[in-house]
Amino acid sequence: MKGKKLQKYVGIPMAAVSAVLAGGLLPGPALGQEQAPAFPSRPKPPADAPNILVVMTDDVGFAADSSFGGPIPTPNLDALAANGLRYNNYNNTAMCSPTRAALLTGRNSHSVGFGVISEEASPKPGYNSVIPDSGATFAQVLSMNGYDTAMLGKHHNTPLWEITSVGPFDHWPNGLGFGYFYGFIGGATNQFAPALYENRNEREVPQDDPGYILDTDLADHAIDWINMQHGVRGDTPFLMYYAPGSAHSPHQAPPEWIAKFKGQFDQGWDKMREESFARQKKLGVIPENAVLTPRPDAIPAWTSLSADQKKVYARMMEIYAAQLSYFDEQFGRIVDQLKANGQFDNTLILFIQGDNGGSLEGSPQGTVDEIARGKNHMPDDLQDQLAHLDDFGTRNSWNNYPAGWAWSMNTPFQWGKAIASHLGGVRNGLVVSWPGHLAGEGQVRSQFTHVTDIAPTIYEAVGIEMPEEVDGVKQLPLAGTSFAYSFTQPEAPSRHSQQYFELRDNIAFYDEGWLASTKPRVMPWDKEAPPAEGTPVEWELYDLSKDFSQSKDLARRFPGKLEELKAEYAEVADQYDIGVSREKKPVPRPFISNDQNHFVFRNSSHRYSRYGFPSMMNRTWTIKADIIVPADGSTDGAIIAQGSRLCGWGLTIENGVPIFRYNASIEDRDRTTIAASAPLSPGSHELTIVFDYDGGGKGKGADVEMRVDGQNVAQGRVPRTPGFLFVSEGGASIGRDYGTTLSASYEAPFIYPGAINQVTIDFPE
Known part of the structure; x- marks a missing residue:
């Protein structure tokens, strides 16, 4: 019987026979016909699909740049706006991580785990900092449709516990649909000594280049990738998401650019706000009947400040202006390259000037060391700022300007960053460029638009729809609405009619x-x-x-x-499910080192991320280093180092002498140096540091003991410690000190020339 059943399938491949008998269907030619073998084909974008360039700057208010009436010249954005469209009713979420999550996915930030920034994550789904598989990004969707994709700059949407050298990498840019990534992961970084990644691997900046700065580096890599993609697959459109750290703190810029703005802000924030308001009306980016809102009581009047305060605060604003203007120069290089390649006319550029309003986080007094003042509760005062005036804008400060300047950069609105209830926090400038596809180039559009509208607008411009499933996962509906209709319909009513805002109450x-x-x-x-x-x-x-x-x-x-x-x-x-539940006992985040009390590290060029290294804060610990001192007299280098001159700690050998350094902040009063009394002899040694924390809360002091080969050789006192964050480079390294070193007495990378067999870190059970 079986033989008779199979008779009619003679000559047909057995796989086909089995499928038919099982009631299945096979794709391809009819039964009995041969099918030519073929490789899987790559998906193809729709015909005439444009390149997509999405740009989002950081902590830039509505009235910062000249394109929207602000005092900071941005000629390259101005040129884009003159031939494109400016949107004066575009809104974000009031903070970086939530805005970026909504931008990438087209969903409201709470739907994709980002009701707050990643550093404030809690277990509640809307606040856990984990973008779900059901919230695919526009990079994933465009990749599925044949686009080449790249991201450069800031990525602030990876859960902290996943920022490790061993992943998981699902929420790194490569895991979210970007074929190429070059930039930093987290909220901010030092422009002169950034903690960088290329795809999933850390990258050190050139230690011997005194002119290095991140904004130039990002533009160089963007141009290189564009040229590479254009050469390899010139007929395929690309998506590039370009997100610089500018102009988030630390405010830093090349010294020659800072010099350009000397004296330009001596009139103060009140007068500057009036000047910007007048320019905005003249440009037409705000209506004639718009009202200039008054200064909040929490921000002092410029006329109430002392001469020293005015001197310091004006300098802070000069540096902020230099940083944003310098970024614009680098952005212009990217546009010039697109034009040189003949790609500009077929590129839709969505330039979002800020992920929220100007940052009020510098406090009414501003700061030379924002992390120490804010998160680590070590405030600086005017005398500290005067003493560090020459450090502003350099690698050796983490300055943020006074809240008065942020308020002025948000003209004509109330408040600023983090205040999601008011337009100063959520309203940003948006410029759209797409030659041949916009009506009334140079005009202003006033339709209500939101960050969730960016992804749907991209999909409509490309000619695709959001798929119902991505990688087998049913997708959340898009929250945004395409505003592509406004490209050619200046008077059309807004299609995004409702929107909620929620952040930190x-x-x-x-x-x-x-x-x-x-x-x-x-x-x-x-x-x-x-x-x-x-x-x-x-x-x-x-x-x-x-x-x-x-x-x-x-x-x-x-x-x-x-x-x-x-x-x-x-x-x-x-x-x-909006609303953070404040539990009396916070749920610990799932860091890989949570339940581990013993760590063994080897000498390596690898830099461990801040969250891929055991937390050394608010606890007692012991470090032992098994080293060999060379006989040739080359003894100096770092044994272990974490953080930077602004905030960090480490064990080094300098002039042959073991030295323990602890920098709780940029201030000399917060620096501790403990040194042995004699240099080490050649040969094997065991160096031990016992850090005995006081306990009783965060940021307390500690007694420190140094031992060499089991003998106590030095001791000292660290009066206070950072309770929350080692800033700047943040990560740790074995056998070297990268970037902004712990001390000015040596230069990076300060590699130890001898052998380091191992470094162990132990915490009490």
Whole structure:
């Protein structure tokens, strides 16, 4: 019987026979016909699909650059805007990680785990900093449609516990659809000594190049990738996401660029705001009836400052301006290369000037060392700033300007970064360029748009749709709406009609021109302190269709409308599970070293990331280094080092003498040096550092003992420690000290010339 059944399939491959008998269907030719073998084909983009270049700068307010009436010249963006479109009603989420997650995915930030920045993640799904597989990025979607993809710059959407040399890499740029990545992972980095990755591998900047700066390096790599892709596969469109660290703190720029702005901000932030407001009206980027909102009481009037304060604060603004203007110069090089390649006319550029408003985090006084002042609770004062005036803008400071400048950079709106309830926090300038596809080039568009609209706009421009599944995972619906209609319809009504905003207890709900907003209860420079229990939530109401700058509170006039919007927000909050639960005992994040008390490291050129290395803060520890001192007299180098001159620690050998350094901040009062009394003799030695932490909370002091071959040779006291973060390079290295070294007494990479058999780190059980 079986033989008779199989008779009619004679000559047909057995795989086909088995499939037919099983009731399955096979693709390809009819049964009995031969199929020519073929390799799998690469997906092809739609015909005439454009290149896509998405640019997003960092901590740049609506009124910072000259394209939107600001005081900082950005001629390359100006040229793009003159032949493209400027959007004056584009909105972000008020903070970097949430904005970037929404940008990449086209979903609201809480839907993809980023209700807060990655450093503030909690287990609740909307705040866990984990982009789910159901929230595919535009890089993944365009890759599926045949695009070559690259990302350069800042990536602030990897969970902290995944930033290790061994991954997992699912939420690194390569894992999110970018075929090539060059940049840094985290919120900020030193422009002169960045912690860089190329794809999944750390990269050290040239230690012998005094002119190195990250913005130039990023542009060099972007141009190189564009040229490579154009040469290898010139008929295939590309997607490039270009996200510099500028102009996030630390504010840094080449000294010759800083010099260009000397004296240009001596008039102060109040006057600067008035000047920008006048320019904005003249340019037409704000309506004639727009109102300039008043200065908050928390920000001092410029006229109330002393001469020394004005001197320091003006200098801080000069450096910020130099950084943004210098970035514009580098961006211009990329545009020039596209033109030289003949690619510019077929490139859709979406240039988002800022992921949120200007940063208020520098506090009303500004700071030379923002991380020490804020996260590590070691504030600097005016005298500290005067002493470090020459360090501003260099590798040896982590400066951020006073909140008054941020407020001025957000003209004409209230507040700034982190205040999601007010336009100063969420409103940014957007420029679109796409030759031959825009009507009324040089015009301003005023349709309400949101960061979630970028991905849908890209898909429409390319001629594709968001797939229902990606890699077998059903996808979340897009939250945004394409604004490609506005490219040719200047007067068309907005299609994105509703939008919620929520960040750190600042809430707003937008509905067809109306905006309900909560009053800020915590200042951004006190971001780690939640509102005191029982602090009332006060709501405001604005009609943005008539009040561009959110200047006139209508809550008392239209209480019914306010209650309507509050009820709509409550429904949305329930839908997206919005609201961080503040647990008395925080759930520990799943770092790989959580339950490990003994670590063994070998000499290596590898730099361990801040989160791929055991945490040395707020605890007691012991380090032992088994080394060999060369007999030829070459003894000096780093045995182990973490962090930098601004904040870090390490064990070095200098002039043959073991030295332990601990820098709690940039200030001399926070630097501890403990040295042995004699140099080491040639041969094998065991160096031990016992760091006995005081306990009783974060950032406390410690007693330190140094031993050589088991004998106590030195001891000392570290009066206070960073309780939260080793800044700048942040990571650790064995056998060398990279970047901004722990001390000015030696230069990077300060490689130890002898053997380091192992370095062990032990924590008490």
